Every structure is written in C-alpha cells, then in structure tokens.
C-alpha cells in the first residue's frame with residue numbers, strides 16, 4: 137500500500153517572475169508550522185530555478201523543473217537545457233511527460249530518453265500520464281496508461297526516484313473531475329501495472345487535474361492516492377495552502 141507521505145506538487149507552467157517568490161515564502165511559512173508528514177514541491181519555470189533553489193536551501197518547500205531536453209551534458213540543441221545543466225542549479229525534482237509537452241510532440245520514446253537521463257543525473261522524476269477525452273470515451277484509458285508506463289519504465293530503474301502523476305487530459309484546467317469509482321479503479325490499475333514492473337515496492341501515484349481548495353474535498357477519502365499535482369491553483373499561496381488545509385480538515 138502507500139507509505140503514507142502525501143505529496144502536494146505545484147506546477148506553475150508558464151507563470152512567474154522573480155518577485156513571484158513571495159508565493160513560495162508564504163507557503164513555506166505555513167508548512168513550517170505544520171507537523172504533518174507531507175511533501176511540498178513547486179515547479180516554477182526554468183527562468184526562476186536557480187534563484188528559487190538558492191533562496192530555498194534548507195527549507196521545507198522543494199523546487200522541481202517542469203521539463204528537460206532528451207540529451208545530456210552540452211550540445212548543439214538551440215533553446216534546450218539538459219538534465220545535467222538543471223542538476224547544476226541545485227534542482228532535485230523534474231516533471232517529465234506532461235500532457236502539454238506530449239501535445240507538442242513528445243512521444244513515449246522521447247519521454248523514455250528524458251526519464252533515463254534524468255535518473256542518471258539523480259533526479260526524482262515526476263512522470264505524468266493520462267488519457268484524452270476521446271480515449272476515455274472509447275474506454276481505452278487503461279490501455280493508454282499501461283502503454284505510457286510500460287514504454288518508459290523498466291525494472292532496472294530506481295522506483296525510489298519516481299513519482300507517477302495520473303492526469304486525465306480532459307480534466308486539466310477544465311474543472312471536470314473523474315468520478316470517484318473511475319478514479320479508484322484507474323489508480324488500482326496503474327498500481328498493478330507498476331507492481332508488474334517493480335514488484336512490491338512501487339512509486340507513489342498522484343492525481344492531477346482541476347485540483348483546488350474546493351475540489352480537494354472529493355479526494356480526501358481516497359487513500360490509495362498519494363498526493364496531487366496542482367496547476368492553476370498553485371499560482372496563489374492562499375489557494376495552495378487551502379488545498380492542504382482542506383485535505384486534512
């Protein structure tokens with residue numbers, strides 16, 4: 137079963153300038169006073185990673201990158217940044233395979249490369265998977281998710297350095313949530329697929345898609361979900377803190 141530590145991960149996407157650090161300061165102030173066992177990770181854009189990582193040394197909030205290029209070290213890849221380069225900024229987490237990146241051409245093969253290189257650089261990878269509306273309607277959800285997992289994850293990879301985020305694409309930014317029974321079923325299937333790859337010790341499985349301070353109530357009693365990947369609502373410290381407060385209320 138789950139190890140009990142919940143994750144609240146904020147994905148800022150294309151949002152944030154240096155002064156946006158005040159959002160993180162406020163989140164940090166809240167969680168420092170809170171004794172509960174959960175992890176908070178914020179993924180600001182690449183442009184802020186170094187500044188924020190330096191400011192957060194020895195703080196409870198951790199910083200994640202939102203993506204990386206599928207080649208390591210240095211190379212002739214204009215506009216791209218390798219896992220090695222991000223690691224050197226002091227960042228330890230990285231989101232890979234977000235549906236917005238998949239939509240702009242990232243295939244399972246590219247994502248497999250990224251994950252491999254990120255793990256080689258000792259990152260903890262937050263791997264996003266999810267079906268679109270048509271796949272859901274055609275009842276292909278489980279097959280799509282299995283393919284996304286099996287084509288990227290291999291037994292030899294360290295499951296301790298992985299976090300899986302199940303994000304139905306039709307739920308991202310739409311306010312639409314999966315119904316509880318479907319979500320539980322899908323999470324069970326994801327966990328079963330992960331068990332086949334890694335045997336008993338599987339990585340945490342999070343949910344993402346329209347999580348905010350109100351919708352969080354619907355997830356409170358779904359124990360097999362290890363936490364949340366939060367987009368829109370992570371751009372405000374109040375919303376983000378309220379998600380945590382209401383989850384534990």
Ligand code: PGA
Pocket residue numbers: 147303307308309310344345346347365366367368369
């Ligand atoms: P949302 O985004 O919370 O705004 O729906 C989630 C995500 O894209 O990770």
